[in-house]
Amino acid sequence: MSRDNEKLHIVMFPWLAFGHIIPNLELAKLIAQKGHLVTFISTPRNIDRLPNLPPNRNITFFKLPLPKLHNDLPQNAEATTDVPYDVVQHLKSACDALQQPITRFLQSSKPDWIFYDFVPYWLGSIASQLGIKSAYFSIFTASLLGYLGPSPVLMGEDPVRTHPLHYTVSPDWVPFPSTVAWRYFEIMKISDGITHNHSGVSDMYRFGASIRNCDIVAVRSCSEFEPEWLQLLEQIHGKPILPVGQLPSSKNExxxxxxxxxxxxxxxxxxxxxxxxxxxxxxxxxxxxxxxxxxxxxxxxxxxxxxxxxxxxxxxxxxxxxxxxxxxxxxxxxxxxxxxxxxxxxxxxxxxxxxxxxxxxxxxxxxxxxxxxxxxxxxxxxxxxxxxxxxxxxxxxxxxxxxxxxxxxxxxxxxxxxxxxxxxxxxxxxxxxxxxxxxxxFVNKERQEGYINNLLDYLKAHTKIQRGSQDE
CATH class of the missing domain: 3.40.50.2000 (Glycogen Phosphorylase B;)
Structure with a gap:
């Protein structure tokens, strides 16, 4: 098998918020620099607003138009930055309506892996049905994911948090001393994400299903910064947790x-x-x-x-x-x-x-x-x-x-x-x-490169690359 045939094809689909899109883009660039192919999916306007990129033939941008649902979204609203906070749930509904076009894209492009965000929680199941490996890529820290807890808790199957006050203390599954918790006013501001909201699916459920249905969890973190939280994630989710480094922003000349x-x-x-x-x-x-x-x-x-x-x-x-x-x-x-x-x-x-x-x-x-x-x-x-x-x-x-x-x-x-x-x-x-x-x-290039190499080694080891035999 030639070196070209050993390239991975990875699809990335971040949530429609630039605080999510930019770290995904930084990860995409690091993967592409290693010679692998990345297809980066977002809406047309979001892709057009991305920072200028140096030419890289290994990254392809795929524009997926956002469905219009009952005129709930203003015209040209394709990211959280375009809408008031109370309209963001309608943006999540529009994102959920992308299931069929993304499925068709995956069927035709046959990538090796798909990296997805917490809002399109349904992508892990779709990937599994299509025989595609999937990674939930968290732009959030390991401490946040660890604090949120196991999937059954997040998905309401084990309702241990029934009141906002339950979010203001360290939960039972955190075995070490920690002050990590929301304050009362913080959790009340985002209480719509805990319960069922206008999108029909709570943010907590999205987190739980995203983690449950993926093959691996990739986290924007490093083991030197929060080792106890990364270890906790492996314990409560029972699947590989791979830190990808802090992904410092590239300076755009x-x-x-x-x-x-x-x-x-x-x-x-x-x-x-x-x-x-x-x-x-x-x-x-x-x-x-x-x-x-x-x-x-x-x-x-x-x-x-x-x-x-x-x-x-x-x-x-x-x-x-x-x-x-x-x-x-x-x-x-x-x-x-x-x-x-x-x-x-x-x-x-x-x-x-x-x-x-x-x-x-x-x-x-x-x-x-x-x-x-x-x-x-x-x-x-x-x-x-x-x-x-x-x-x-x-x-x-x-x-x-x-x-x-x-x-x-x-x-x-x-x-x-x-x-x-x-x-x-x-x-x-x-x-x-x-x-x-x-x-x-946070920004040591050799350390960051080591995290990317470890990630890619894992992806390659758990991927059956058949393009060589298919092309022959």
Missing amino acids: DENENEMWQWMKEWLDKKEKGTVVYVAFGSEAKPSQDEVDEIAVGLEKSELPFLWVLRTQRGPTDPEVLRLPKGFEERTEGRGLVCTRWAPQLKILGHESVGGFLSHSGWTSVVEAIQEEKPLVLLTFLADQGINARVLEEKKLGYLIPRDERDGWFSSESVADSLRLVMLKDEGRIYREKVKEMKDL
Whole structure:
């Protein structure tokens, strides 16, 4: 059999959220660099919005139009960033309606493996029926999956969590001391994901079925960072758990020519080294107007220079458009810069004047902060962010802004005090040092390559490659 015939063909289908699409794309690029073929499936608009890629003949993008269901989705809405939070469940319903076209694609393309996300939980069963190996690829950490628990619990067959309060403590199946759990206000914000929602399937059920129906679980993690959680996953699921590394973001050189970046860089160049707070909450997290007011006044009170990337709307149909407090921009002129459009986050974090990152603790942002050695101040909003923040807090990699445990309220004073503690004070030195200590663990190229090699070795060992005999 020739070397060409030993190539794997892997299909990847991430959930329609850029916090999921981008890590899948980073994994696809690493697999393709090893000479294997990747077909990356998403909707036409999502694929068109991907960052510019260097030419790679081993990655093919397959555009799958999103079905229109009862006009529940706004026109051109193909990702979570395009819709308000309460419309995301309709996006999940549209994703579920892709079962038949994806099945037809798999029947015709006959890949060796398919990597799928938690929303299309049905793909593991379809792959099995077609004789295709499947991997549930979790862009979430092993600690989140371990905390969520066994499939029977997630799928409602063993209902041990019957009240939101049950999500605020460490569960019985975690055998080691841990503070990892949602706070009450965090779980209440995402309670629609626990129960049956407008999509007809709860997020918890999707997680459970995704893991139950796959051949392996691939996790965006590394064994040096959370070994106890990876070991727990193997115990509770009884199948191979393969960490694929932290998948640090690739630096896109095209951004150097971006007018937005040049404007920001000129502003940052005028600031002293390590003094600027970078503020950003990702593509999905959107604060309330009251929260924006407290953050803004907190930035004022901190007296630190800041660059704030503020997302004012989730898609053009979002009725709640966020506004800055009256007079805020005038009072902070010269000291602060507010951007309400896309911004090159990795470039900003890499600038020497940036000394800290006020973040929602989305994992891609966490990896990028560690990649650029920027200490984290954490303000969570939804989804996995609360769990991530607890993990980071345990490891002294991030400082959580104090909040009311019931309703999540925080004050402008707590914002200002937290920023000054992490960036300036002696008691915050541990956060500044820990993020530097952890950098090599997260972004070491040889370590990352080792995880990809281990993954591919497993995939090849458990794949019967028949193309050679078929072609003869």
